[in-house]
Structures are given as C-alpha cells and as structure tokens.
Amino acid sequence: MSKPTLPSSASSMPNWQRDAQDHLWMPYCQMKTASSPLPVVATQGMHLILDDGRRLIDGMGSWWTACHGYNHPHIAAAVTQQLSVMPHVMMGGIQHPQAALLATRLAALLPGDLQHVFFCDSGSVAVEVAMKMAVQFYLNRGCGNRHRFVSFRNAYHGDTTGAMSLCDPVTSMHAHFKGFLLEQYPQALPHTEEDFAVFEAFVREHSDSLAGIVIEPLIQGAGGMKFHQLNTLRGLREVCDRHDVLFIADEIATGFGRTGSMFACQAADVVPDIICLGKALTGGTMSFAATAATNRVFEAFYDDNASHALMHGPTFMGNPLACAAANASLDLFESEPRLQQARALESLLQQELQPCAALDSVVEVRARGAVGVVQVKTLDRIPQIIAAGVQRGIWIRPFKDMVYVTPPLNMPHDIARQLCCTIVDVLSDWDADRLPTEASL
Ligand SMILES: Cc1ncc(COP(=O)(O)O)c(C=O)c1O
Structure with missing residues (x-):
C-alpha cells in the first residue's frame, strides 16, 4: 500500500507524532500512562489510513458521526x-x-x-x-x-x-x-x-x-x-x-x-x-x-x-x-437507503458477533440498528485489545465493560463481517489470555 500524501503543512513535520506527544492534550486519557495514539493521516470510505500506509476498518465511525462513511464526494x-x-x-x-x-x-x-x-x-x-x-x-x-x-x-x-x-x-x-x-x-x-x-x-x-x-x-x-x-x-x-x-x-x-x-x-x-x-x-x-x-x-x-x-x-x-x-x-x-442499511446491520452484527457469547468472560451480545455490543464481566488489558485489533486490521476502542462498534450505516456486509470476525478472534485470544502483553500498534 503506498504512503498517502499528507497536506503540505503536515508533511513539513517529519516528527509530527513526537511533536503531538509534547503538545496535544488528548481526550479521556491519563497522558502519563496512555499508549501512543493511532497515527491516522487520512480516511477513505470505511477505512482509516495510517502514517505507514496501513488501512484499518473503522468500527467506531468516529464516535457515531461518519454515518455515510468517510469523504463522501x-x-x-x-x-x-x-x-x-x-x-x-x-x-x-x-x-x-x-x-x-x-x-x-x-x-x-x-x-x-x-x-x-x-x-x-x-x-x-x-x-x-x-x-x-x-x-x-x-x-x-x-x-x-x-x-x-x-x-x-x-x-x-x-x-x-x-x-x-x-x-x-x-x-x-x-x-x-x-x-x-x-x-x-x-x-x-x-x-x-x-x-x-x-x-x-x-x-x-x-x-x-x-x-x-x-x-x-x-x-x-x-x-x-x-x-x-x-x-x-x-x-x-x-x-x-x-x-x-x-x-x-x-x-x-x-x-x-x-x-x-x-x-x-x-x-x-x-x-x-x-x-x-x-x-x-x-x-x-x-x-x-x-x-x-x-x-x-x-x-x-x-x-x-x-x-x-x-x-x-x-x-x-x-x-x-x-x-x-x-x-x-x-x-x-x-x-440512499440508509435506514434499511442500519436495520440490516442490526441482524448482521447480532449474528456475526454472536460467537463471542460462548466465551467465559462474555455476558451478552446485543445489537440495535448499527450498534453492536459485546458485554463482558470485567474488561481489562484494553490497550492490548486495541493493539491486537490494529495489528489485525480493525479500529475498535472498548471501554467500561464492553467492546462495541458503531460503524458507518452503509458499511458493506463483507467489510462488516470482517470487522466482527476480527473482534471474535481478538476477544477469543483475550479470553484465553493469549494476547501479547506488548500493546504496540
Ligand atoms: C447522548 C450524548 N449527548 C451528548 C453528547 C455530547 O456531544 P459532544 O461530544 O458533541 O459535546 C454525546 C457525546 O458522546 C452523547 O453521546
């Protein structure tokens, strides 16, 4: 995957991630102990594009906002x-x-x-x-x-x-x-x-x-x-x-x-x-x-x-x-048929996340519209879960006692399935204590 072109102001900052660490005060995090944020330089459709060219399926829809996917023409x-x-x-x-x-x-x-x-x-x-x-x-x-x-x-x-x-x-x-x-x-x-x-x-x-x-x-x-x-x-x-x-x-x-x-x-x-x-x-x-x-x-x-x-x-x-x-x-x-697409995602998320329900640490899998939730007893090792998701090509950000997704309403079903399967994989490894302790992205 070729490296995306950065806007000129940003490309003149070769060390932008280090500069960010010095000056960007991040939301909802303890700056002293938080893992490095994900270096995202572009978005496209259902994907976040990283500084090194990797593309991640975005399970979060940028906090429920990207209802049509990114960069809709x-x-x-x-x-x-x-x-x-x-x-x-x-x-x-x-x-x-x-x-x-x-x-x-x-x-x-x-x-x-x-x-x-x-x-x-x-x-x-x-x-x-x-x-x-x-x-x-x-x-x-x-x-x-x-x-x-x-x-x-x-x-x-x-x-x-x-x-x-x-x-x-x-x-x-x-x-x-x-x-x-x-x-x-x-x-x-x-x-x-x-x-x-x-x-x-x-x-x-x-x-x-x-x-x-x-x-x-x-x-x-x-x-x-x-x-x-x-x-x-x-x-x-x-x-x-x-x-x-x-x-x-x-x-x-x-x-x-x-x-x-x-x-x-x-x-x-x-x-x-x-x-x-x-x-x-x-x-x-x-x-x-x-x-x-x-x-x-x-x-x-x-x-x-x-x-x-x-x-x-x-x-x-x-x-x-x-x-x-x-x-x-x-x-x-x-x-475009957004509401039908949201309703169709409900059944897909319920079905494709369902294998998580068999894991010891999982209490429930539920979906409503384009929101899918895997409710766990106690959520720990969150940075490791996030990192495992990134390494396997998805972006999720679990919190409290759940892993959840709020994808774009028009996420194609093959991509939504890939997102869910990866969550099932990551949570299976988490449940069996197989995730690497190192939370590198
Ligand atoms: C239900 C609800 N109300 C209010 C807000 C606050 O919105 P904003 O973050 O745009 O200030 C949020 C944000 O997550 C929300 O979910």
Whole structure:
C-alpha cells in the first residue's frame, strides 16, 4: 500500500507524532500512562489510513458521526462549494440560505411539531441549550422554581457543566465533580409497571421543582450502551404529560438513522418537547449541533416582553460550511437507503458477533440498528485489545465493560463481517489470555 500524501503543512513535520506527544492534550486519557495514539493521516470510505500506509476498518465511525462513511464526494463537493461562497457569517441579526434550508428540512423530518431549530456548535452545548430552554419555558410562564431535571442512571449527556450534571452521578467519568455540579434528580430508568409507579410518584412529589426529564432514547450510549424498550419512552412521555414536565430527548448519538429509524423517538411514536441533535448531523465532517423545540415551547418565548427571549448565541452557530455539510448529508438520507442499511446491520452484527457469547468472560451480545455490543464481566488489558485489533486490521476502542462498534450505516456486509470476525478472534485470544502483553500498534 503506498504512503498517502499528507497536506503540505503536515508533511513539513517529519516528527509530527513526537511533536503531538509534547503538545496535544488528548481526550479521556491519563497522558502519563496512555499508549501512543493511532497515527491516522487520512480516511477513505470505511477505512482509516495510517502514517505507514496501513488501512484499518473503522468500527467506531468516529464516535457515531461518519454515518455515510468517510469523504463522501457529495458532502465534500457541497462543503467545497460553500467554502468559496461564504465559509462563515455571524448569525446575530443575519440569516443565510444554508441555515434556512437546514432548519426547514429538519423541522420537516422531526416528529410532531418540533418546528423551531436553534443551531449550536457541539452536542454538549445543544444539551445546555435544551436545559436553558426548559428552565426559561417555566420562568416565562411565571413558575420560577422549576430548574431541576430528572436524568437516568447510566446516562451520558456531554462534558460541559450542565450536561455533566445530567450524567450518572456514580458511574460516570464526571462523578468526582459532585459538589461543583448542579444538583439534579438521577433516577433508575423505569421498565416495568411497578418501576413506573415508583417513578411517577417521584415526579409527582417533585414536579414543582422539575423543568424536564432528559433521556437518550433507546440506547444509553457512553454510559454503557444500555438498550431499553419503546414502552419505556412511551411511559416517560405519559408521565411528563400528566405532570406538565418537559420531555427532552437527547438524540445526539441516536439521531440520523443509528437505531434504524431517522430518530429513535419515532420508533416509539413519541414526540419530545425538545430534542438535541449532533454527531451525525454533518455526516461526520465537522462539529455542529441543534436543539429543536415544539410550537408550545417556542411560544413561551415569543412575546412582546424582551426578557422572555432566549439569550444564547454561540459564535459559530449556523456556520454555513456545517449547514452545507448537513444539507448534503440529508440529501444522502433521501437518495440512499440508509435506514434499511442500519436495520440490516442490526441482524448482521447480532449474528456475526454472536460467537463471542460462548466465551467465559462474555455476558451478552446485543445489537440495535448499527450498534453492536459485546458485554463482558470485567474488561481489562484494553490497550492490548486495541493493539491486537490494529495489528489485525480493525479500529475498535472498548471501554467500561464492553467492546462495541458503531460503524458507518452503509458499511458493506463483507467489510462488516470482517470487522466482527476480527473482534471474535481478538476477544477469543483475550479470553484465553493469549494476547501479547506488548500493546504496540
Ligand atoms: C447522548 C450524548 N449527548 C451528548 C453528547 C455530547 O456531544 P459532544 O461530544 O458533541 O459535546 C454525546 C457525546 O458522546 C452523547 O453521546
């Protein structure tokens, strides 16, 4: 395999990996002890391309974002064209066609009357905006005490302080910020009738101080890839209705086809009051997010009273390049069978990862849409698992107590099978303690 050509600025840095070690502060890792990061210089289709020319099948889809695979020519063309016309313009007092088109298309795609789209720059900020909208929804209606949220065990909603306060207070990586964070009402996610009775009693008791219930619909992602049933979502919606509490769906990970429908809430016929979108919004090309609200929520802000306005406005909100990428990504959802592809991947992942279930250390194999999970009793030697994957041609990044994949929704089945077979191989060696102790990539 020939070595890929680097952009000129990077090719003038022959020692870029050493320089990175000195200056790049990496996410979610102890810099002192972490293994060397993977040197990726290009992406193509379903693959990451390494500095030495090796190509890895990407099992991660760059954290759920690359829903059409990498470097899709339709998105690249749209962004390139927009770059020459208007890379950015502020949105304070200005509107532009790409943002108008995207907001209109999202409003048409979203369930119910989620008609009002507020753009922002990352998923965590979309969650902050949703929280602020919910609190101010009640403030504007004269209920000043409603500033707390019910969130759920195993929840993950982002890394900014408001979003952190919604994460699982015990098992999440943000647990040691307790005291610094806003206090919320973390609850067990109700599944059965009895669970719901307990849950509803809690909501009834606290409804005077509650602004919203926040949920990652169908799949709780970074908190453990936990799946729940459609009825749980329906039940939560009903509890919200009975106690006049806003239902906030964080579809940052699940949105745009990941679970097999465009938005996970649609599978349950549930319309949230507020929905957060991000990740795959731009088809995996750049950071962008949105918070959309129903007419009822919007109307609580729409007033002659200036203080009822939503005072929020990230500098890069509605960035035209990001809007162009998102519009091009929506074109692909229209012209290609992405949702069917996600649903077909569900059966493939379930079937092809299933041999892992026979391993002593494995508790369960599960799949929903284009998410496959091998749940283990205790996950150890993570760097060795990652390295074995890389040496055998795949990129996976296990965490907590699982090995999981979130590949592009359009991953061809032969490649998806190769990904799964390699995971089965690596985990068999891990289970039998046959992985080399050296975690070299
Ligand atoms: C459900 C959910 N909400 C919010 C976020 C935060 O998004 P971002 O990383 O873009 O801030 C994430 C990121 O993984 C997520 O999975």
